[in-house]
Amino acid sequence: MKTEESTILEVRELNKSFGGLKALNDVSFSIREGRISALIGPNGAGKTTLLNVISGMEAPDSGKIIFYGKNMVGLKTWQITEKGICRTFQAGRVFQKMTVLENILTGIHVRANSGWLSGMFHWPWERREEKRLESRAFELLEYFSLADVAYELAGNIPLISQRKLEIARALANRPKLLLLDEPVAGLNMRETEEMGEIIKNLLSFDVTILLVEHDMNLVMSLADWIVVLQHGQKIATGTPGEVRNNPQVISAYLGNE
Amino acid sequence: MIWQQLPQFIVSGITSGSIYALIALGFCIIHNATGIVNFAQGEFVMLGGLTIISLNQTFHVPLLVAFPLTILFVMGIGALLEFGPIRHSKSKDILILVIITIGASIFIRGFSPMIWGKMARTLPPFSGDTPILVLNAAIMPQTLWILGISFVVLLCLHLFFLKTPTGRAMRAVADNRMGAALTGINVDKIVLLSFVFAAALGATAGVIITPITATSYDSGVMLGLKGFSGAVLGGYGNFAGAILGGLLLGVLESLGAGFISSEYKDAIAFLILLLVLFWKPSGLLGKGEIRKV
Amino acid sequence: MNRSLPTKKWKQLLSFLAIVLLVPRVLPSDYYFLILNIIALNAMVVLGLNLLIGFAGQISLGHAAFYGLGAYISGILATSYQVPLSLSIPVAVIATAFIAFLVGIPTLKLEGHYLVMATLGFNIIISIILVQWDSMTGGPSGLAGIPHLKLFSVVIDTDRKFYYLVWILVGIFFWLSLNLIDSRTGRALRAIGEDPVSACALGIPVEKYKVRVFVLSAVYAAIAGSLYAHYVTFISPKSFDFFYSIEVVTMVVVGGIGSLWSGLVGTAVLTTLPEILEIVKEYNVLVYGAVLMLVLVFFPEGLFPGIKALWKRRKN
Numbered sequence: 129m130k131t132e133e134s135t136i137l138e139v140r141e142l143n144k145s146f147g148g149l150k151a152l153n154d155v156s157f158s159i160r161e162g163r164i165s166a167l168i169g170p171n172g173a174g175k176t177t178l179l180n181v182i183s184g185m186e187a188p189d190s191g192k193i194i195f196y197g198k199n200m201v202g203l204k205t206w207q208i209t210e211k212g213i214c215r216t217f218q219a220g221r222v223f224q225k226m227t228v229l230e231n232i233l234t235g236i237h238v239r240a241n242s243g244w245l246s247g248m249f250h251w252p253w254e255r256r257e258e259k260r261l262e263s264r265a266f267e268l269l270e271y272f273s274l275a276d277v278a279y280e281l282a283g284n285i286p287l288i289s290q291r292k293l294e295i296a297r298a299l300a301n302r303p304k305l306l307l308l309d310e311p312v313a314g315l316n317m318r319e320t321e322e323m324g325e326i327i328k329n330l331l332s333f334d335v336t337i338l339l340v341e342h343d344m345n346l347v348m349s350l351a352d353w354i355v356v357l358q359h360g361q362k363i364a365t366g367t368p369g370e371v372r373n374n375p376q377v378i379s380a381y382l383g384n385e
Numbered sequence: 386m387i388w389q390q391l392p393q394f395i396v397s398g399i400t401s402g403s404i405y406a407l408i409a410l411g412f413c414i415i416h417n418a419t420g421i422v423n424f425a426q427g428e429f430v431m432l433g434g435l436t437i438i439s440l441n442q443t444f445h446v447p448l449l450v451a452f453p454l455t456i457l458f459v460m461g462i463g464a465l466l467e468f469g470p471i472r473h474s475k476s477k478d479i480l481i482l483v484i485i486t487i488g489a490s491i492f493i494r495g496f497s498p499m500i501w502g503k504m505a506r507t508l509p510p511f512s513g514d515t516p517i518l519v520l521n522a523a524i525m526p527q528t529l530w531i532l533g534i535s536f537v538v539l540l541c542l543h544l545f546f547l548k549t550p551t552g553r554a555m556r557a558v559a560d561n562r563m564g565a566a567l568t569g570i571n572v573d574k575i576v577l578l579s580f581v582f583a584a585a586l587g588a589t590a591g592v593i594i595t596p597i598t599a600t601s602y603d604s605g606v607m608l609g610l611k612g613f614s615g616a617v618l619g620g621y622g623n624f625a626g627a628i629l630g631g632l633l634l635g636v637l638e639s640l641g642a643g644f645i646s647s648e649y650k651d652a653i654a655f656l657i658l659l660l661v662l663f664w665k666p667s668g669l670l671g672k673g674e675i676r677k678v
Numbered sequence: 679m680n681r682s683l684p685t686k687k688w689k690q691l692l693s694f695l696a697i698v699l700l701v702p703r704v705l706p707s708d709y710y711f712l713i714l715n716i717i718a719l720n721a722m723v724v725l726g727l728n729l730l731i732g733f734a735g736q737i738s739l740g741h742a743a744f745y746g747l748g749a750y751i752s753g754i755l756a757t758s759y760q761v762p763l764s765l766s767i768p769v770a771v772i773a774t775a776f777i778a779f780l781v782g783i784p785t786l787k788l789e790g791h792y793l794v795m796a797t798l799g800f801n802i803i804i805s806i807i808l809v810q811w812d813s814m815t816g817g818p819s820g821l822a823g824i825p826h827l828k829l830f831s832v833v834i835d836t837d838r839k840f841y842y843l844v845w846i847l848v849g850i851f852f853w854l855s856l857n858l859i860d861s862r863t864g865r866a867l868r869a870i871g872e873d874p875v876s877a878c879a880l881g882i883p884v885e886k887y888k889v890r891v892f893v894l895s896a897v898y899a900a901i902a903g904s905l906y907a908h909y910v911t912f913i914s915p916k917s918f919d920f921f922y923s924i925e926v927v928t929m930v931v932v933g934g935i936g937s938l939w940s941g942l943v944g945t946a947v948l949t950t951l952p953e954i955l956e957i958v959k960e961y962n963v964l965v966y967g968a969v970l971m972l973v974l975v976f977f978p979e980g981l982f983p984g985i986k987a988l989w990k991r992r993k994n
Contacts, residue, residue, distance in 0.1 A: 183879060209881035221876045223869055234865045238881030244890065247861030248854040254861065261862075301881060422791045470971045476978030479790070480737060484931055485974050487924055492967025499964070610798070617795060652806040655799035662796045663784040 136161040136305055136336050137182075137213075142191035144177055144360075151177040152188065153360040159305070159338055159353075162331065166339045166347045169357035170380055175340045176218070178357070179307055182338075183215045184208040195305070210238055214303035216294045218310040224283030228274055231282050231293055232265040235300030265300065272296045272326070288319040292326065299333055306330070308339045312346060324350060348372065356380070392522040394643040395636060400528045400597070402635020403535040404430075407590040408612025409619065409627035410542070411583035416622055417559030418579035421482045425466060425490040427609020428497075429584045432459045433591025434600030435497060438506045448511060456588050462493070463584025467577050490606075497602040505599035508592075531593045538589055539628060542582075546624075555579065559622075607651065611638075614658035620671030629670060687856050690939065691849060698845045702838065711837035713953055715909065718844040719902045721945045724929045725851050725938060726898025731927065732936035733859060734891045735871030736786060739923045740797030743804035744896040746918025747774040748903025750808060750815055753824045753913055758814075763827060767904045771897055778896030779889065786888040801920040808915035820914030827908045840909050847905070851898065855938055867891055871936075932973050934980020943982045 137159040144152040151174045159165045167175050180186040182193055184205035193200040200208050223231050240261055246254035269275040272292045277285050282293060291311055298306055311327065312320040324346050330337060341347050347354065347368070354371045356364040358380040364371055371377055408426060415423045436458050440451035470485050511530045516523035546552035557565040558575045566572050590608070591600065598604070612631065619630020634654060641653035661668060705711070723745055730736050751770035755761040761769070785796045808815050815821060827834040827843070834840050858864045869877035870884050878884045907913050925948065933944020952966060977984030 495963030
């Protein structure tokens with residue numbers, strides 16, 4: 129039985145330097161379960177680095193990332209995904225040469241079992257599992273209105289569909305924490321609205337969301353809680369109302385844009 | 386005592402190492418300009434050797450003239466390779482281009498017996514074969530030629546890249562291809578030049594080594610691969626690394642052949658290659674991660 | 679690939695089987711069986727290699743070593759130690775798989791030309807060992823007297839008999855490989871080949887899978903190698919040098935990366951090409967090199983897909 133107030137992710141004193149540049153400077157914050165939280169900040173604030181560290185693609189110089197009580201630092205990306213944190217990528221990275229359906233099925237990889245031998249021989253139980261996976265995949269595709277392009281190559285569908293596919297694929301993983309990296313970058317107004325609606329409704333999948341975005345309107349309308357970074361440091365946290373009026377945040381954005 | 390032979394091993398190691406260094410530089414230049422590994426590099430060496438043998442032995446052209454003529458000829462082949470298959474390739478995918486160079490290497494290796502036959506040929510040493518005794522090592526005069534010419538070539542190359550506008554342009558392309566193109570550098574011309582230079586380096590190596598080890602239509606293969614190993618050992622993509630790696634490889638190979646086993650001599654070079662790749666793929670002088678995920 | 683259309687795969691396999699069974703009836707002489715058998719053996723190696731190169735996106739220029747290890751280990755066990763084939767072949771394959779595993783772990787961490795060179799270096803080392811360790815391998819003069827295969831008390835000692843055995847095996851390997859591509863593991867491999875970072879982010883243990891597909895491709899090569907040894911009964915190190923590695927990679931690329939049936943076409947073309955050119959013997963190496971360059975310059979997607987594309991354009 130989970131409470132709305134429990135912490136799902138705690139970032140503790142993360143530090144990361146690249147050469148002489150300090151990308152993350154003693155960053156600490158907590159994300160509550162079951163909510164949409166957002167990570168914002170001007171360009172170069174360290175948002176991408178932070179996402180990379182949380183998802184295991186970069187190792188921090190020091191600090192901890194506590195997820196459900198366990199420290200994720202030092203684990204490989206795929207291990208972190210197995211444990212329940214899944215991320216999408218800026219500008220989207222669906223598998224262009226695979227069909228839409230296959231993209232989702234690849235997303236389910238972690239939650240399925242058939243191995244190499246079963247793959248080669250297609251034993252009955254492997255075929256049953258594939259059928260199960262396919263029906264789960266179609267459920268997701270239908271939710272995202274992608275079912276009619278299920279057999280199209282992912283590279284051939286429109287941009288907004290590819291973005292939706294990427295989120296769907298990450299969801300196929302049944303993650304507990306979903307990291308969305310600039311999901312509306314490059315989308316027009318109508319598409320951004322559509323995406324916003326989708327993200328808002330993602331909570332029905334029993335998942336917590338951490339959103340990295342530049343689009344302020346989107347962030348303010350979606351997020352329950354916001355973390356603001358500047359120059360690798362956390363300068364503010366709070367509800368959209370609190371952050372919007374925070375003088376440090378205002379000057380950070382006005383100063384840099 | 387085998388230890389008395391140490392200076393000898395080192396001398397012969399530096400000799401072959403100079404050759405590897407020249408070949409390694411050839412790989413380096415093409416890689417820096419294009420990102421590909423030129424599998425035909427070894428064939429430039431072979432062509433250098435066989436061409437000068439023809440000019441000097443068959444047509445009695447004096448060495449002083451034959452040398453530059455040979456280099457020019459092989460440079461032409463290098464230009465042909467770039468101008469033809471590489472430039473016209475529909476795909477710019479690196480794997481495809483690399484396999485095209487493999488095709489070129491096979492082609493050249495098929496072409497050469499038609500001109501020179503399959504027998505190994507050799508050139509008399511440039512200035513006789515009376516060894517000079519230094520410490521415990523008998524140094525062949527040819528070795529001094531090899532070391533001397535290699536050194537001059539390297540010096541010229543160094544000055545070229547440092548001082549001339551074309552040389553600086555080549556370095557710019559190596560550093561950042563897109564950026565270099567944006568500043569108006571003609572990248573196609575640089576790519577062509579890199580092939581021409583690599584051919585010249587290979588041919589030089591072929592010419593100066595021929596008096597010591599005979600050349601035949603397939604002697605380029607091993608030399609090319611070992612040159613590549615030297616480049617990797619020193620830090621692929623890095624000029625100083627190519628030179629250092631080539632020399633080091635030559636010495637290690639020679640010591641290994643002397644002290645461990647001479648039958649497995651060729652294996653030693655590749656064992657070193659594997660060890661470097663497994664432990665520090667960026668090589669001795671290279672920096673940065675080559676391993677991902 | 680859509681599982682609710684399994685008929686496409688079965689149609690392909692059945693047509694394949696039909697062709698295999700019909701071909702012997704139209705061959706003018708038994709000589710042709712020899713070349714068809716070599717094509718089959720190459721096809722096995724190429725199948726495994728295609729999984730590695732075409733799907734998982736990793737290059738190896740060292741597979742001749744696995745082919746050779748399969749041949750030599752089984753050959754040596756059968757001749758010097760009188761080990762029955764039912765044991766020597768599995769031992770050879772398992773031993774080769776193990777070596778592939780050990781080599782694969784550090785090697786598959788590399789990318790691009792480093793990976794190429796590591797596999798090439800490994801191949802060369804194995805070649806040199808095969809030549810120099812003559813007490814065990816017979817050295818450059820090779821290993822002779824390797825016993826023929828025996829299947830249910832039928833000795834496979836003619837080209838014709840081997841033809842049926844090897845091509846049915848190739849069919850089975852195709853079936854297994856087609857299955858694998860269309861499975862959870864296959865999708866993971868294809869994901870790794872296209873975008874290893876995304877694959878990793880989806881929870882796929884990329885490093886582990888790379889090593890496993892490498893080992894799998896080595897197993898295909900080792901099985902082919904053992905069959906080869908017990909077919910030709912005499913093997914020498916020259917057949918397993920890195921030129922062979924280059925040949926099989928070329929077959930994959932010329933056939934069309936990532937397409938198993940195209941790989942078979944590439945194999946057939948490049949295996950028969952030197953035979954045809956044998957007629958103009960002096961020029962065969964030259965023409966092989968020229969063909970390689972021309973195909974890759976103008977049909978980089980492979981001969982088979984390239985011709986299909988041209989055909990489609992003609993129709994429009």
